[in-house]
Amino acid sequence: MRVLVIGRTGQIATELLPRLAAAGHDPLALEPPDFDLTDAAQVAGAFERFRPEAVVNCAAYTAVDKAEEQRAMAFAVNATGPRLLGEAAAGAGIPVIHYSTDYVFDGAKDTPYAETDAPDPVGAYGASKLAGELLLHLAQPRSVTLRTAWVCSPHGGNFVKTMLRFGKERPEMRVVADQHGAPTFAADLADAAVTLLPRLASAPAGDPVFGVTHLTGAPYTTWHGFAEAIFAAAARRGQPAPKLTAIGTADYPTPARRPTNSRLDCSRAAAVLGIPPADWREGLERCLDQLMKDPAA
Template sequence: MRLLVAGREGQVARALAARFAGHEVMALEPPALDLTDRASIEAAMQAAAPELVVNAAAYTAVDRAEDDAALAFAVNRDGAANLAAAAAARGLPFIHFSTDYVFDGRKGAPYTEADATSPLGVYGRSKEEGERAVLAANPRSAILRTAWVCSPTGGNFVKTMLRLAAERDALRVVADQHGAPTFAADLADAVFAMAPRLLAAAAGDEGFGIFHLSGAPHTTWHGFASEILAQAALRGHRHPPVTPIATSDYPTRATRPADGRLDCTKITRVHGIAPADWRASLARCLDELIGPPSAGLKEGAP
């Protein structure tokens, strides 16, 4: 399989390159592939001659987007549409990543793909408009809405918690925002599983459209932080206490959805992909970042 991935150093792009090892993967980022430059996209398409195009690139600086809306929309809406259109012109399927931030978090239950979107900030609006633009540009598109992405690479919550735990005697983490961690390797597994069907399917096939895919079970940032440090402690890492706080105690430039839980039933039904247990994925991530649990520290060890 020949794959063109927009993004090279990002968490999902790196995970895709690893998962598709043995296939032809060309992962590019600016200036080699600039989503805001159609000529750059055309050149990348010609060089890669892909069978499947995956957009793992995005403007993800949620707070900075509030003051940099033009660039957020240029990448997340217009750039995504440019890449989707280039794939459509060649008759290629397209996979695009989106976010739980397209919702306002006020439903009080996990969101399905049929729920109306209502983003709270610039980042969420740019991704929401990007979804519509992608589907309009290429009817053979599959959009994966996900949340709280982490991996052993790049900047993410797992690595931040490990760093803060090494530096501080106590941590304070928001406990009233609900969602689910999702590890990049699990997203890459999903793309790998979806690819054969998407390559063979025509527009209108149920395999295309919008899908939700995050980890399981649902938790809060505080619950996630607590599990990170508990598992890290089994590997000899410092484990300071983690105090739950309210969102109001940690103000940010952009408003986050308080409850961005995603219902992943559809992708299980259509593509046979079940949400991965993020706790197991976290263990594999920490094995890579720190090393395996120490024999004397394993749970249940005397």
């Protein structure tokens, strides 16, 4: 299957591209400066040249704090881009896989969020991602949006790599302990896309596989709990483990508000897509093994 992948060097795309090739697919990855997702002519041109049989959108504006000031840019990438992909995919009669975020919710609920819960983003980033979901599915109903959270990998910038870097610089660290969620490794999100593609190719509009589905790692934890696991695993590999102090969100103010509750109910992913949540603790071990082999990743 010819798969157009939007994004090339991000966390998910980096994990996805070799998996697509290993599964026998023919992937083409596009990203700036060679490709502008927000340009309708460039999107149409990519479809005309490559004639994809499926699209996986790994691209996003993810600078949560900067989005408050760069709202137009966030909406261009996160909302206009998915709409253009959806329109092009509908015209070509092909499905789309798209990744979204827990930030579409305000985080005020006491229990994990289900797909049926009403979104209520509190910042520009979440609002732009929600708009992208809506516009994509309006343009191409044969789309799957995987809402996820706390994405990590050996690539790019993420919480795991930040903790490891700070752990080498600081004997003590303060980590937020009142935000709840589940770390999700990019490799598992990439595996989900590879698993879904054959089914999407033949699934008609209205098939329950299409729509919005939550997919994170398991079990739930806090940023502090995740940091404890990171440093425990790092210590087993001879790396430094600083003393951790639990703090509240109020002790670490940021320009954009973070959801206190980022827990997503992933039961639909298991029941409908056949993809249960992956254990992030196993993903962490694999991630650290790779980082120890290639610290520059």
